[in-house]
Amino acid sequence: xxxxxxxxxxxxxxxxxxxxxxxxxxxxxxxxxxxxxxxxxxxxxxxxxxxxxxxxxxxxxxxxxxxxxxxxxxxxxxxxxxxxxxxxxxxxxxxxxxxxxxxxxxxxxxxxxx
Amino acid sequence: xxxxxxxxxxxxxxxxxxxxxxxxxxxxxxxxxxxxxxxxxxxxxxxxxxxxxxxxxxxxxxxxxxxxxxxxxxxxxxxxxxxxxxxxxxxxxxxxxxxxxxxxxxxxxxxxxxx
Numbered sequence: 001x002x003x004x005x006x007x008x009x010x011x012x013x014x015x016x017x018x019x020x021x022x023x024x025x026x027x028x029x030x031x032x033x034x035x036x037x038x039x040x041x042x043x044x045x046x047x048x049x050x051x052x053x054x055x056x057x058x059x060x061x062x063x064x065x066x067x068x069x070x071x072x073x074x075x076x077x078x079x080x081x082x083x084x085x086x087x088x089x090x091x092x093x094x095x096x097x098x099x100x101x102x103x104x105x106x107x108x109x110x111x112x113x114x
Numbered sequence: 115x116x117x118x119x120x121x122x123x124x125x126x127x128x129x130x131x132x133x134x135x136x137x138x139x140x141x142x143x144x145x146x147x148x149x150x151x152x153x154x155x156x157x158x159x160x161x162x163x164x165x166x167x168x169x170x171x172x173x174x175x176x177x178x179x180x181x182x183x184x185x186x187x188x189x190x191x192x193x194x195x196x197x198x199x200x201x202x203x204x205x206x207x208x209x210x211x212x213x214x215x216x217x218x219x220x221x222x223x224x225x226x227x228x229x
Contacts, residue, residue, distance in 0.1 A: 042202050043118075043220035044157065089156050093216060099170055100145060100208065100216050104156035110137055 002027060004092050006105025013112050019077040021108045023090035026071065031094035034102070035075050038087045047088075048075070054082065080112045117141075118221035120205050126227045129195060135224045137188040137205030145169075147190040147218065148180060149204040157204055157220075162208075163188060195228045202226075 005024045013019045023033075035095035048059045050064040050073065057064045063076040077084055090105040127133050137146065145164050149157035162170035163182040171183045177199075179191040188205055202225055206218040 034217065036220075041202075041223075041225070043120075043202075043206075043222045046217055046219060073198065087154075100147075100162060100164075100210075101159055101170065101216075102157075102218060107154070107156055109154075 002103055004090060004103050004105045006090050006108060008108060009013065009106070010109045011111070013080045013110065015080065015082060015112055015114050017080050017112075019080045019084065019110055019112070020074055021088055021090070021110070022074045023092075023105050024072045025069075025092050026105075027092070028071065029094060030103075032094040033064070033066065033073050034091050035062075036089045036091065038089065038107075043097075044089060054092075064088065077110075082112045082114050085110055085112050118205055118219055118226075119208055120203075120221040120224050122224060123222070124225045124227075126229065127192065127195065128229050129197075131195075132191070132193045134192065135190040135203055135205075135226075137190075137221055138186055139207040139219075139221075140186055141207065141209075142185075143207035143209050143217070143219075144185060145208045145210055146182060147206040147208075148178075148188065148190050149206065149220075151202040151204055151223070161214075195226075197228050200226055203209045 035047045036044035037047045038044040061078045066073045088108045091102040093102045121136045148160040151157045160174045160181040166182045181189040202223040204223045205221040208218045
């Protein structure tokens with residue numbers, strides 16, 4: 001119930017292509033879904049987040065698509081650049097016993113080839 | 115100031131040493147977190163403080179001792195650690211613990227090596 005499943009584990013995309021990372025959750029009480037980007041040796045940086053009252057949120061080249069009925073959400077990176085090469089984590093939190101705890105997916109290592 | 119700072123950046127310690135990790139934020143956030151992250155894994159929550167009081171302890175061994183001296187500072191005291199405790203230790207903060215804005219902002223981490 002508390003798991004967030006993330007796929008794929010790794011992804012290789014050509015420069016200019018679209019990177020897509022998917023996450024699925026089980027707990028319907030979750031109400032906050034952030035994506036974090038992490039470079040080697042650095043802390044995770046909040047990239048973009050969505051709440052279930054909207055189906056899509058876009059910030060620059062990054063878009064979250066949210067499907068409440070399917071309990072899935074995904075990150076789309078348009079016009080992927082070598083500088084986007086990093087590990088991406090989806091996460092979820094919320095619910096009646098909301099403690100602020102983020103439930104993370106296992107991460108996706110993205111490599112964007114020049 | 116939208117930054118969480120952590121010191122030191124790197125720490126090497128023996129199993130009998132006592133050391134402390136420090137975290138600071140000046141965003142007026144009232145919730146602060148300690149996470150542990152192993153290579154190629156997601157961050158694992160260790161402790162949560164809300165309004166300077168310990169809110170969550172994720173069954174962390176007593177060799178890790180958190181402290182929140184004030185709303186801007188968070189410490190993690192280390193004693194008698196094991197080699198398997200070597201990891202990246204991350205501090206994060208959020209405006210409040212739950213409801214409202216729970217956006218968690220992470221610091222750069224302390225890379226800890228236990229010999």
